[in-house]
Amino acid sequence: MELLEITKEELLEPWFDHLATVFENTPRSYFVRHYQNDTTRDFKAIQVLYDTQANTIASTLKVYLREVYVNGSKVKMGGIGEVSTKVQYRGKGLAKVLLQHALDFMKAQHIQISTLLTGKAAPLYASMGWVHNTRFLSKQSLSLREFDSFVSNFSIQNTDFSNEEQIGQLKEIHERFSIQFNGPVVRDIEYWKKWTQSESSLAGNFSFVMFDQNAPPHKLIAYLCVIWSPNFDGIKVKDFAVDLTHNMEDRREEVLRELISHSLKQTQPSKEILAQKESDVVSIVWPTPIARKIFPAVPVEIEKQEGFMYRFVDENPNSIVDLIQHGDNELTSRHLFWDIDKF
Secondary structure, three states: EEEEOOOOOOHHHHHHHHHHHOOOOOOOOHHHHHHHHHOOHHHHHHEEEEEEOOOEEEEEEEEEEEEEEEOOOEEEEEEEEEEOOOOOOOOOOOHHHHHHHHHHHHHHOOOOOOEOOOOOHHHHHHHHOEEOOOOOEEEEEEEHHHHHHHOOEEEEEEEEEEEOHHHHHHHHHHHHHHOOOOOEEEEHHHHHHHHHHHOOOOOOOOEEEEEOOOOOOOOOEEEEEEEEOOOOOOEEEEEEEEEOOOOOOOOHHHHHHHHHHHHHHHEEEEEEEEOOOOOOEEEEEEEEEHHHHHOOOOOEEEEEEEOOOEOOOOOOOOOOOHHHOOOOOOOOOOOOHHHOOOO
């Protein structure tokens, strides 16, 4: 078994083929899309164990090079993704070998923390030092009649990722909003144009920006990306930000209600389903730290997602859970990772 680096573009094709073979329920286009839209991609971040006798990739992973907000600062982060071993090579410890190489690579890059999202493979990552950091989600029920009572001073339109001025403003308000939490990905303009645009344009996803008609022209004050979920007759918030500098501290609830109302009225899946519902109540699912800020008085159902795992790349006496979450409960957690940034 030989450890290889992908050194040129044409070597990516067998890598994509390998991923599509191992993750048989995920289309090959998913991995191609994530590679092409990764603005910080690096060949050296793709680790490959190659069976030279069988002339095939046995196991692989990729390190996604990111920065995230932690305690008001930008911290270099290595995201572990595409961890995959062909069936005939499993049980030989290949993933552990690659994870150790990934840690060595991240140390050389002066990356401070690493994160990943997993399910059944959690024991493997735990054995290599990653620990669970719970992501809390809130499900809240809201009445559409309440939305209709608003006299709106807002103008809402689809996000235009080709508009340089709009994306520049969007980057700024998203940064000011996200820096309050621990875990959101830092996005530069290229990331917005490639990764965020691609992921928010997938089937069933809808992205909107809001302008205040009483503010200077073209002043962007909020942004929302949602997906309609037939599982609970409601929407799941994949990304959100509101301008904290535009006298919005007391208007966050109004802003979000207006954005939700617009998304429900404009997106075709929701219009069709809502027309068949006897009740005017819809559900919204989104990260609990946001729900606490926007709708603190609305009762919630809490869901705990245990698949997020973090670790310090170098030895560190501090608790990564305390650093990211500020306590392992829904009332104190500041852990926020938007679905739009998942890899």
